Amino acid sequence: MDFNYSDLQRMLLDSAERFIAEHFTLERRRHLRDSGSGLDDTAWNTFAELGWLALAIPDEFGGLGGSPADVSVLAAALGSKCVSQPFVTTAVQGVHFLANAEVPRTELLEQIAGGTARLALVHTEPGERYANAEKRQTQLKPDGQDFRLTGQKFFAPDAALATHFVVSAELPGEGFALVLVEAGADGIDSVNYPLIDGSRASDIAFNGTAVSLDAILAKGPDAAALLVDAQDKAMTARLAQAVGSMEEILRICSSYLKERKQFGQQIGKFQALQHIMADMFVATHQSRSALYQALANSDKDRAARSKALALAGITIGEASQLVSRQGIQLHGGYGVTDEYEISHHYRYLLTLEKIAGDIDHHIRRASGT
Amino acid sequence: MVRDAIAQDLPPRLQERQRRFAGNQSEPGDTMEWTRILAGRGWTVPHWPVEYGGCGWSPMQLFVFQDELIRAGAPDSCWGGTHMCGPVIYTFGSEEQKAKFLPAIRNGDYFWAQGFSEPGNGSDLANLRTAAVRNGDVYVVNGQKIWTSCAWASEWGFFLVRTDPTVKPQRGISFLLIDLKSPGITIRRIPQINGEAELCEVFLDNVEVPVGNLVGEEGQGWTYAKFLLDHERTTSSFIYFNKAAVELAKAVAASRTLDGVTLDRHPRFQGRIAQLEAEVTALEWSVLRVLANEHFQYPEAAAASVLKIVGSRLQQALSELHVDLMGAESLRLYPAEVAERPIRSSLWSEESEYLTSRALILRAATIYGGSLQIQKNIIAKIAFDL
Numbered sequence A: 001m002d003f004n005y006s007d008l009q010r011m012l013l014d015s016a017e018r019f020i021a022e023h024f025t026l027e028r029r030r031h032l033r034d035s036g037s038g039l040d041d042t043a044w045n046t047f048a049e050l051g052w053l054a055l056a057i058p059d060e061f062g063g064l065g066g067s068p069a070d071v072s073v074l075a076a077a078l079g080s081k082c083v084s085q086p087f088v089t090t091a092v093q094g095v096h097f098l099a100n101a102e103v104p105r106t107e108l109l110e111q112i113a114g115g116t117a118r119l120a121l122v123h124t125e126p127g128e129r130y131a132n133a134e135k136r137q138t139q140l141k142p143d144g145q146d147f148r149l150t151g152q153k154f155f156a157p158d159a160a161l162a163t164h165f166v167v168s169a170e171l172p173g174e175g176f177a178l179v180l181v182e183a184g185a186d187g188i189d190s191v192n193y194p195l196i197d198g199s200r201a202s203d204i205a206f207n208g209t210a211v212s213l214d215a216i217l218a219k220g221p222d223a224a225a226l227l228v229d230a231q232d233k234a235m236t237a238r239l240a241q242a243v244g245s246m247e248e249i250l251r252i253c254s255s256y257l258k259e260r261k262q263f264g265q266q267i268g269k270f271q272a273l274q275h276i277m278a279d280m281f282v283a284t285h286q287s288r289s290a291l292y293q294a295l296a297n298s299d300k301d302r303a304a305r306s307k308a309l310a311l312a313g314i315t316i317g318e319a320s321q322l323v324s325r326q327g328i329q330l331h332g333g334y335g336v337t338d339e340y341e342i343s344h345h346y347r348y349l350l351t352l353e354k355i356a357g358d359i360d361h362h363i364r365r366a367s368g369t
Numbered sequence B: 001m002v003r004d005a006i007a008q009d010l011p012p013r014l015q016e017r018q019r020r021f022a023g024n025q026s027e028p029g030d031t032m033e034w035t036r037i038l039a040g041r042g043w044t045v046p047h048w049p050v051e052y053g054g055c056g057w058s059p060m061q062l063f064v065f066q067d068e069l070i071r072a073g074a075p076d077s078c079w080g081g082t083h084m085c086g087p088v089i090y091t092f093g094s095e096e097q098k099a100k101f102l103p104a105i106r107n108g109d110y111f112w113a114q115g116f117s118e119p120g121n122g123s124d125l126a127n128l129r130t131a132a133v134r135n136g137d138v139y140v141v142n143g144q145k146i147w148t149s150c151a152w153a154s155e156w157g158f159f160l161v162r163t164d165p166t167v168k169p170q171r172g173i174s175f176l177l178i179d180l181k182s183p184g185i186t187i188r189r190i191p192q193i194n195g196e197a198e199l200c201e202v203f204l205d206n207v208e209v210p211v212g213n214l215v216g217e218e219g220q221g222w223t224y225a226k227f228l229l230d231h232e233r234t235t236s237s238f239i240y241f242n243k244a245a246v247e248l249a250k251a252v253a254a255s256r257t258l259d260g261v262t263l264d265r266h267p268r269f270q271g272r273i274a275q276l277e278a279e280v281t282a283l284e285w286s287v288l289r290v291l292a293n294e295h296f297q298y299p300e301a302a303a304a305s306v307l308k309i310v311g312s313r314l315q316q317a318l319s320e321l322h323v324d325l326m327g328a329e330s331l332r333l334y335p336a337e338v339a340e341r342p343i344r345s346s347l348w349s350e351e352s353e354y355l356t357s358r359a360l361i362l363r364a365a366t367i368y369g370g371s372l373q374i375q376k377n378i379i380a381k382i383a384f385d386l
Ligand SMILES: Cc1cc2nc3c(=O)[nH]c(=O)nc-3n(C[C@H](O)[C@H](O)[C@H](O)COP(=O)(O)OP(=O)(O)OC[C@H]3O[C@@H](n4cnc5c(N)ncnc54)[C@H](O)[C@@H]3O)c2cc1C
Pocket: A260, A262, A263, A267, A270, A272, A273, A329, A330, A331, A332, A333, A334, A336, B113, B114, B115, B116, B117, B119, B120, B121, B122, B123, B124, B146, B147, B148, B149, B199, B364, B367, B368, B369, B370, B371, B372, B373, B374, B377
């Protein structure tokens, strides 16, 4: 096994670290959170120019054909500055849906690569907790050659910023289906709201939205498999974001322990705090190992991959809690203000842990219950 | 009796605001409104000596009364006044100070802020630097305080200031009451992790404070501050809140399902709730032991540190559980102020509006009032002489 970065990964990392550190200052992120749509247009264009939005697109569709390991290098860099732009939902999860649909959507993939299209998965329904490809209340009702989409969706991350939705619905005679819907189509009522990491999510009602036959991305067992695969890819990228965030917390906290003085000395001289810092280091180190384990299994069969991911999810979820909680503790009062980085990492890691399957979910998944 | 009286007096509007509040203490406006109502019954400072307006209740009666207030969903009292500077004033203050401030605290005339911590001196409070120099009838105060909770909404503050820089740090500190509307005071609210901005920075630039506002003797401020912190040994257990948080966890678990079964029947959540309930129950008995003046083998302050350590850890563990029970629903960001929140759609639970916000600010529970690490240092030192 080779744990060193490839040339492509080195290049990605260099450009990513430079741009992200310069661009995503704390002030900018707080501003993005508190105003406008939440989308950073300038950054999104740069993402496109740097090829990041094409990274996961297969070569045959004009992308860079990057592997999950390549994506995770970039995702970790984004995580290091708590970037909550819709990268994972569009350029990882969305790309997977489009590239692996019954009929691949080359045109839309090009638009994603160019930065003009963004995709969100609109799947969860009210009362659900991390739903799989289960029976949907949302219905695709035949209407001549085409269909009408009706139903209420709940908590769709990044949907407020998306140009297109991938919507799960019940298709008569076929069962589970995934359809592509333009965000601006008629008969869509959205309620958009901010999340604690500064991103946006939506509750979306479809009231007879017209859907043409060729908007169906997949149906039946293929659609269920497509959903699981796309969500697993997204989860892998989110785990990498979490690792990037934790590694940055180690840097932030260790320098704070050297800067801050109490009782006439650096607080880093107190052994109680040295041991906390060491615990955080151990958990973060284990997290990167867990990420590598998940990446190594990312091309295995669905069951093996799913188990590997669930295990990584448990390790990284628990580490995120320990590292972010202790990170605040080490900062004293400064830790609970909005004006220091550490509280942003706390909220970012909490969001990554909970957004699409929490620790409890992964424990049940790993133990097959 | 008490329960009926509270139920009769507590306005439903205040009760609702308290149920939905997003922080770790009630909005100052709600606190003052409720204090004025309770004052009608003479119940705002039941723990004070009777001559200053206390009720003459036993420690157990006081305990039950507090428990009832929380159960009823009443706003907090203004702790800084009723539990912190009030007792200092009636114990060490002048007759003028008693006459002026004690009735005002009792009646809820103004909100009090605690001006102890400074940017460079948190855990190491004894080295505080804000200076008060005597000039005729006034002290001229210069310096900066931080983390002064609710200073923006407070009329008065009780401050620790340095009046003598030449002696051992603890000896040069004095206890001053400062009118926060005095010229030279600037207050900045600090945006917090949970969207509130209750914490403040207080800048003091040549603020003139009448010498009559010095409590007790010059140079004795440290002793009074210790008295004040020791005075209410059991409050840092937050036992009433922790008991309420267990019940809340049960309710949140019972109202959500996974695979057709409510969360309180899922072994992992069921187990966590039971474990936390066990710890809260033991904590209540630890509190009762202190209230009953049990004769400890160890210094009493060690038992107080136990209450602070367990009480703060449980507040965090219970709020973490609330968030975990909500799952992804916990991630929505709401305005901290109840009145500014959007009208709730039926898709969202009421608790999602505030439980995450509370969990976020409760990260501070192991930081304020003597951090977790400082409490452990205290135990090691005073209980075991290590
Ligand atoms: C929500 C909130 C409300 C507050 N309200 C008020 C208020 O109303 N009035 C007021 O005056 N103050 C208030 N405070 C301030 C509070 O008391 C201080 O934050 C606290 O004393 C810690 O000080 P600090 O923040 O400077 O952290 P520091 O003292 O800088 O601590 C940083 C870290 O170092 C650790 N540490 C420090 N010394 C040691 C040691 N000797 N051994 C091991 N570890 C050590 C701490 O545990 C912490 O983890 C409030 C704070 C918060 C967060």
